[in-house]
Amino acid sequence: KNQVEQSPQSLIILEGKNCTLQCNYTVSPFSNLRWYKQDTGRGPVSLTIMTFSENTKSNGRYTATLDADTKQSSLHITASQLSDSASYICVVRGAGGSYIPTFGRGTSLIVHP
Amino acid sequence: EPEVTQTPSHQVTQMGQEVILRCVPISNHLYFYWYRQILGQKVEFLVSFYNNEISEKSEIFDDQFSVERPDGSNFTLKIRSTKLEDSAMYFCASSGTRGDEQFFGPGTRLTVL
Numbered sequence: 001k002n003q004v005e006q007s008p009q010s011l012i013i014l015e016g017k018n019c020t021l022q023c024n025y026t027v028s029p030f031s032n033l034r035w036y037k038q039d040t041g042r043g044p045v046s047l048t049i050m051t052f053s054e055n056t057k058s059n060g061r062y063t064a065t066l067d068a069d070t071k072q073s074s075l076h077i078t079a080s081q082l083s084d085s086a087s088y089i090c091v092v093r094g095a096g097g098s099y100i101p102t103f104g105r106g107t108s109l110i111v112h113p
Numbered sequence: 114e115p116e117v118t119q120t121p122s123h124q125v126t127q128m129g130q131e132v133i134l135r136c137v138p139i140s141n142h143l144y145f146y147w148y149r150q151i152l153g154q155k156v157e158f159l160v161s162f163y164n165n166e167i168s169e170k171s172e173i174f175d176d177q178f179s180v181e182r183p184d185g186s187n188f189t190l191k192i193r194s195t196k197l198e199d200s201a202m203y204f205c206a207s208s209g210t211r212g213d214e215q216f217f218g219p220g221t222r223l224t225v226l
Contacts, residue, residue: 031212043117043204043217044156089156099211100169105155 002027004092004104012110017080021107023073023090031095035064035075038087038106047075047088080111115139117218119205125224126195134190134221136205145188146206146215147180149173156204162188163211195225 004025013019025033032051036044048057050066050073057064061084063076077084087106093099118137126132138145147159161168162180179191188207192199202222206215 034214041202041220041222043206043219045217046214049214093212098169099161100158100171103156103158 002092002094002102004090004102006088006090006104006107008107009105010108010110012112013080015080015082015111015113018076018078019080019109021075021077021088021090021109023075023092023104025071025073025090025092025102025104027071027092027094027102029095030068030071031093033064033066033073033093034091034101035062035073036089036091038089040086044089044091077109080109082111082113085109085111117205117207117216119203119218119221121221122219123222123224125226128197128225129194132192132195132223134192134203134205134223136188136190136218137186138188138205138207139216140186142207142209142216144168144208144211144213144215145180145182146208147190148204148206148217149201150204150220151198151201159190168211192223195223197225199223200225 007022034049035047038044048064061078066073089106090104091101093101120135145162150156160170160174177193202220204220205218208215
């Protein structure tokens with residue numbers, strides 16, 4: 001069964017600090033992996049997309065990595081801001097006939113001043 | 114910037130009642146989706162819709178659920194006889210092509226009493 005596991009479940013950091021969120025998946029065959037940011041009470045917004053051949057991709061202060069061999073991804077947030085407080089969700093899509101994505105439970109990040 | 118909109122933002126209904134959740138996808142998108150997120154849990158795929166028919170659906174999307182694109186702009190999710198466990202946030206999403214990024218709406222919070 002396709003699964004996406006994220007850690008930590010929640011994280012509290014001080015403004016200005018860096019943090020790294022983890023995602024492990026069992027989806028196979030693999031097509032792509034997206035990191036989403038979901039503000040409370042809002043829909044998810046895509047931050048990055050990683051395909052099989054990509055190891056690192058940046059979007060401003062967000063940098064995602066992918067190791068397709070170990071089926072792991074990380075999202076690194078640099079110089080955190082209060083507005084980074086949100087849930088960060090890892091979503092993996094498999095290749096083949098189905099385009100149904102598999103969502104992780106998300107990491108709840110709280111940035112304190 | 115084009116965005117997905119959903120109405121209402123919050124719907125309260127009695128168990129056994131029918132509800133219709135409405136979505137206006139991004140205008141030039143061709144693929145439409147419904148997801149749900151029970152409070153504190155991960156986002157779950159319900160159904161995808163293309164060319165006026167269901168492309169894929171999950172086990173959650175049983176006979177109580179139906180989707181429709183009644184006109185050129187709206188995309189609706191109907192729950193025929195709501196149950197307590199249908200209480201959740203329902204997100205609509207749309208994409209240009211099947212594998213493209215999905216843009217999510219702000220969600221409708223459904224509360225079944």
